Amino acid sequence: MKQADCLRMALAELPQGTMEIVGRPAAEPGVLFTGTFQGETDGRGRMEVYPVFPGVEASFNTVLGTYAAFRHEAARSTLEINHCRLGRVGWDLRDGMSVYLGEGDLSLHSADCCADSVMHFPAEMYAGLMICVDLTHLAESPPPILAEADFQAERLAEKFCGGGTFALPAGPELEEIFRPLYRQPEMRRLPYLRLTPRSYCCIWRGWSPAGGS
Template sequence: MNTTGKFQFLNQVSKVVQQSKDGFHTLYKLDCLDGQGDMTVYQVFPGIELFLANFDSTSCTFQHKPYGNTMQINYCQEGRVGWQLESGACMYLGEGDLSIHMMDNCVSSTMSFPVKLYRGIGVVVDLDKVADYPPEILCNTAININEFKRKFCEDDHYLVMPARDEIEHIFSKLYSLPNCVQRPYFKLKVQELLLFLWMIDVNKEKQREQYLSPQVEIIKRVHKQLISNLRERPTIEELSKEYLINTATLKSTFKGVYGQPIATYMKEYRIHQAANLLRRGNDMIADIAKQVGYENQGKFATAFKKIMKVSPTEYRLQHQIESYDVINCL
């Protein structure tokens, strides 16, 4: 299979689903550990590719050549995504966040999706090629494209920018464009992105806390334990002693990986598991409450309504009516 640009995946692409005759875009179907993923790659300018990524999985492994002067910019539109970089650092993006790293820092890396969902947009910039063939708008500025590496990624550093209106403005419409305007719109937005990044003062940016791979692996084990038996409610101190990690690191790294404090995350997880049980089974509500860790049905009902906006009884009734309507339509 022939691929173009920087997306020469090794053993990860199960098949090319679609390719335009003019070579503007290629849709790849990707092999994922426990779900599915696809990526549409667009050739926007010489040396600049844009991709739209969709994953419903917990992880996907990539390998590519060590492109030494190629920068990758990622924007998380929905869900959550993380990378383990060659430097040993791990970075995570939540909805609206943007990251910048060099592609020789992710030669063989696993993208993880902590909430089993990711919709994102990426821009890959071959700095050498763009310097030789700059987009027209950059020719009218004092921008030196090769300064981007020094500015954002010197010495294997990377940058994660928290969500802000200016970033959303650049990326928000890119997933829903009609095919007939994709090419000019992508060209416009890629140039807007480069202009925006050029104006950023990195020294004034609040740096996200960095996480090391061993810490992240411990947190993933903690998470697996927490969701494996919802009847148990171990404390932060108990988890800290069991996994030999101090409480502050445990709390901050869990939030960095999963996007919420442990208590908030687990409360929402319990309620969404309860919602699944209410939709799919006929167990008594009191029994469902116990299955997800609530001995008191009243506390369960209060927590459920706060998150789902209806009571457990109303929720079950709504979905019974929806199922009845679907069956009658068949």
């Protein structure tokens, strides 16, 4: 079965115009997506949010429609990472900024860049992973797996939270990190997400953005 058909089946029960936000597990709604986060679409969409660590959340996002609009707190100290798995997206951010992602591409920016933003989907479908990292929280109290990987929250803030948006094109390194994540059944996603941060740290340490895209 094609990935697009799988998306249609997964979202078929949602009413048209619904952007559903679901906590996984249901008893743990997470911390970054509560309160001010809102999403809307002209089609059907779902965000499955996992509390990876205190200060880190991951959301598997699927949309069938031409656009999705998002509004949330403009937290400059929160780094937002988006990986495009399926489809294409043109993302209108604040102050006229924009980013375009094809399948396998990755974008990074602070949450204030996308606090009131719109994603456009030329293929009328999208699937991807969004990771939100509260760098202030992690600077004060990093989980052991990140501390062992020499995670430096302050350096990430300097690199990626200066007000611009940055992109990494699809490639073997990103494929190696993200492909296994998408293959995990729901019950295994959270444990797998908690084992992945070392890979991110290796990429971040070796990549210096030359400028916004």
